[in-house]
Amino acid sequence: MPSNIVLVTGVAGDLGGKLLARLGTDPAFERVIGVDTAPPAKDVLQRMGHAEFVRADIRNPLIAKVISSAGVDTVVHTACLTHPAGPSRRAAVKELNVIGTMRLLAACQRSPKVRKLVVKSTAAVYGAGARSQAVFTEDSELIPASSSGYAKDAVEVEGYVRGLARRRPDITVTLLRFANIIGPDVDTVLSRYFSLPVVPTVFGYDARIQLLHSADALGVLEQAVAYDKPGVFNVASEGVLGLSQAIRRAGRVGLPMPSAVVPSVGKVLRGARVVDFSADQVRLLNFGRVVDITKLKKDFGYQPRFTTREAFDDYVAGRGLRPVFDGARLASVAGKVLVAAATGQAGR
Numbered sequence: 414m415p416s417n418i419v420l421v422t423g424v425a426g427d428l429g430g431k432l433l434a435r436l437g438t439d440p441a442f443e444r445v446i447g448v449d450t451a452p453p454a455k456d457v458l459q460r461m462g463h464a465e466f467v468r469a470d471i472r473n474p475l476i477a478k479v480i481s482s483a484g485v486d487t488v489v490h491t492a493c494l495t496h497p498a499g500p501s502r503r504a505a506v507k508e509l510n511v512i513g514t515m516r517l518l519a520a521c522q523r524s525p526k527v528r529k530l531v532v533k534s535t536a537a538v539y540g541a542g543a544r545s546q547a548v549f550t551e552d553s554e555l556i557p558a559s560s561s562g563y564a565k566d567a568v569e570v571e572g573y574v575r576g577l578a579r580r581r582p583d584i585t586v587t588l589l590r591f592a593n594i595i596g597p598d599v600d601t602v603l604s605r606y607f608s609l610p611v612v613p614t615v616f617g618y619d620a621r622i623q624l625l626h627s628a629d630a631l632g633v634l635e636q637a638v639a640y641d642k643p644g645v646f647n648v649a650s651e652g653v654l655g656l657s658q659a660i661r662r663a664g665r666v667g668l669p670m671p672s673a674v675v676p677s678v679g680k681v682l683r684g685a686r687v688v689d690f691s692a693d694q695v696r697l698l699n700f701g702r703v704v705d706i707t708k709l710k711k712d713f714g715y716q717p718r719f720t721t722r723e724a725f726d727d728y729v730a731g732r733g734l735r736p737v738f739d740g741a742r743l744a745s746v747a748g749k750v751l752v753a754a755a756t757g758q759a760g761r
Contacts, residue, residue: 417443419638420485422471422517423492425449427599428533428627430457432489432634437464441639446483448476449492471513477520480527487529488521489638490514493563493570510566511573518577521584529585531637532574536590536647536704537564541620541696550705551590551645562693587637592649592704593697595724596627597731602694607663607725608732614656616669620701621653626724629717636715646713647704650721656698662722663729664736672699 419436423429424447433447434457445464447453452466469479471492480488493510521527539549540556555571557564571588578586593603603624606612625648633648660667675695709715719727 418446418483418485419444419487419489420446420448420480420483421489421491422448423490424453424457424466425451426491427454428594428630428634429489429491430454431627431631432491432638433457433464433466434461435631435635436638437462444483446479446485448479471517472508474516474520476516477523480520481524484526485524486526487531487638488517488527489531489533489634490517491533491634493533493535493567506563507566510563511569514570514573518573522577522581527581527584529587529638529641530574530577531587531634532570532589533634534571534588534590535564535567536592536649536702537693537697538567538571538590539702539704540564541693541700541702543700545700545702548703548705549647551647551708557693562691564693585641585643587642588645589633589637589648590646590704591630592623592625592647592702594627594630595624595728597728599627599728602691604728604732606694606698607659607665607728608734609665611668612660612663612665613668613670613675614660615672615675615699617672618656618699620656620698621703622656622659622697622701622721623649623653623703624721624724625649626717626719626727629715629719629724632718633709633713633715636713640714642713644708644712646709647706648709649704649706650717650719650724651706652721653701653703654721654725656701659725662725663734665734 419442421429421433421436424433429447430453433445433453436442436445447464447466448469448471450468450470452458452468467479469476492513521530536549538555538557539545539553546553555568557568574586574588578584594601595604629650630648636642657667
């Protein structure tokens with residue numbers, strides 16, 4: 414039975430905004446409401462059909478009034494932030510991710526009309542480390558790479574979602590663990606990282622990277638709204654790329670560095686507002702992460718259109734990335750600058 418009245422959180426973000434526009438032009442849905450503290454992008458506002466935008470903060474208990482007064486039967490939660498926030502914004506991001514989700518789920522629990530919940534989570538809940546599994550399944554233990562990052566938030570959020578499922582077994586709950594999303598028009602930590610002329614890596618490591626094209630991320634969300642697909646699902650493209658392969662395919666120059674220097678280099682890049690690295694991201698680039706998508710294909714019924722390699726190549730083509738001129742010389746100069754800056758950071 415298709416949903417009739419849908420509420421989408423996080424519509425100021427890329428994925429939430431695109432989903433709002435997609436659902437808003439589908440006549441199968443009687444009403445589509447997008448909520449966020451800021452409006453969607455201009456292109457979304459121009460093509461969102463009969464969808465509506467309501468400026469609302471999910472951390473505010475008033476979100477319950479929005480859900481009940483509109484008679485919402487399906488809630489799609491895409492508002493959880495999975496980008497490093499930087500030390501100054503970490504508390505605010507955690508509040509949005511954890512407290513915001515708690516408020517939203519409490520509103521869902523109280524509303525008798527809500528019958529479906531779709532939650533966008535992240536494969537980062539599995540962590541990344543030297544002893545990690547080669548391939549994670551949905552039953553794998555959740556061990557976030559750090560105790561204070563967005564992956565830890567996601568583990569907490571998933572715990573609250575399971576709690577709601579126990580208290581309201583009549584609600585169909587779909588939990589989607591997305592791999593790192595990439596695409597020609599997506600702005601993420603990884604998309605910025607691979608666009609650097611000289612890409613810092615950890616000496617002696619060549620992580621296996623699994624990606625998800627933004628078009629497939631949107632397709633999975635749309636299918637979860639249109640059909641009842643209860644359960645937890647890994648969502649990623651097929652295949653992997655070695656980090657060194659990806660750097661070459663992007664026409665960039667890899668710059669291997671001692672592992673002890675990488676955190677300080679990350680601080681330099683973050684301070685320059687180039688790439689905002691976190692401990693979770695650094696460990697991913699050291700050890701990689703690969704998830705099994707058998708359940709996505711067989712039980713959920715979705716076959717990703719793009720492989721990891723195709724998704725990455727589409728990102729490269731869409732961004733117009735060109736091979737770096739005189740890469741060896743540039744790497745040598747940039748390496749000296751970054752190491753010098755990192756050494757200065759470490760010495761403080």
